[in-house]
Amino acid sequence: MRLSQASDFALRILVHLGQTRQPETVDGLSRRLGLSKSHVMKIVAQLGRAGIIATTRGRGGGLTLKKDPAEVRLGAVVREMEADLGVVACLQHEPGDCVFLPRCALKHAMAQATRAFLDSLDRQTLADMIIGTQPARIDPPAEAV
Amino acid sequence: MRLSQASDFALRILVHLGQTRQPETVDGLSRRLGLSKSHVMKIVAQLGRAGIIATTRGRGGGLTLKKDPAEVRLGAVVREMEADLGVVACLQHEPGDCVFLPRCALKHAMAQATRAFLDSLDRQTLADMIIGTQPARIDPPAEAV
Numbered sequence: 655m656r657l658s659q660a661s662d663f664a665l666r667i668l669v670h671l672g673q674t675r676q677p678e679t680v681d682g683l684s685r686r687l688g689l690s691k692s693h694v695m696k697i698v699a700q701l702g703r704a705g706i707i708a709t710t711r712g713r714g715g716g717l718t719l720k721k722d723p724a725e726v727r728l729g730a731v732v733r734e735m736e737a738d739l740g741v742v743a744c745l746q747h748e749p750g751d752c753v754f755l756p757r758c759a760l761k762h763a764m765a766q767a768t769r770a771f772l773d774s775l776d777r778q779t780l781a782d783m784i785i786g787t788q789p790a791r792i793d794p795p796a797e798a799v
Numbered sequence: 800m801r802l803s804q805a806s807d808f809a810l811r812i813l814v815h816l817g818q819t820r821q822p823e824t825v826d827g828l829s830r831r832l833g834l835s836k837s838h839v840m841k842i843v844a845q846l847g848r849a850g851i852i853a854t855t856r857g858r859g860g861g862l863t864l865k866k867d868p869a870e871v872r873l874g875a876v877v878r879e880m881e882a883d884l885g886v887v888a889c890l891q892h893e894p895g896d897c898v899f900l901p902r903c904a905l906k907h908a909m910a911q912a913t914r915a916f917l918d919s920l921d922r923q924t925l926a927d928m929i930i931g932t933q934p935a936r937i938d939p940p941a942e943a944v
Binding site for chain 1: 800801802803806807810811814831832833873877881883884885886887888895896897898899900901902903904905907908909911912913914915916917918919920923927928930931932933935936940
């Protein structure tokens with residue numbers, strides 16, 4: 655069972671922005687978190703569209719959190735970043751066919767478990783993560799793919 | 800967010816075995832459920848090792864449920880079939896490195912959400928699925944990969 659890297663990296667970026675509390679550049683985030691620049695660019699664009707981070711242009715500008723971290727629930731970030739939350743084929747955007755459709759209790763059980771996963775994440779805020787996580791180490795690892 | 804096909808297909812096979820209540824062959828399961836023979840072979844071997852299904856040899860033999868479906872919790876099947884339940888890199892068997900390790904609240908939040916997912920599945924038994932799911936359609940779809 656895997657989340658997409660987009661969710662994982664988005665949460666790391668948000669925690670880091672919340673910890674430094676200063677405008678960061680794509681280059682800076684990439685170096686500091688050990689993530690590829692192209693990944694960081696895509697993810698900050700998506701977080702920007704979702705209204706979670708803001709970009710200020712010009713001198714001293716950069717990427718900052720737009721929302722109060724206490725108001726950002728982890729489930730909301732994951733819902734925003736995951737292209738498809740369907741854990742099995744029949745729950746995906748382009749559902750696979752199956753001999754048990756349309757009346758399948760497994761489908762409901764999986765949908766319910768996914769809600770339980772997201773509900774658990776919704777009980778945690780970005781503010782909790784910023785406090786409970788050490789500042790990014792100075793020696794970033796190479797991006798793990 | 801995705802489960803492995805192994806979990807998905809294992810649950811379909813178990814529901815079908817519980818519905819027909821008669822010994823089935825790998826060939827028969829493959830045709831009836833629209834899954835490749837090689838997938839079915841691997842999955843029934845794993846379910847056999849886990850003591851969830853039994854194989855009887857000889858005439859009239861085949862694959863059957865070994866446990867009472869009311870005693871088989873869905874979470875147990877998924878734990879058995881998933882090669883790795885780590886939803887993010889740091890929770891996987893070969894954990895990826897990250898600048899926030901070792902003290903990271905995100906890691907705990909993700910582990911907790913995964914437990915919530917599995918706990919939700921554990922509240923459902925195979926017996927519930929057998930009753931709540933229609934018998935496999937006669938026109939199996941081609942395997943969706």
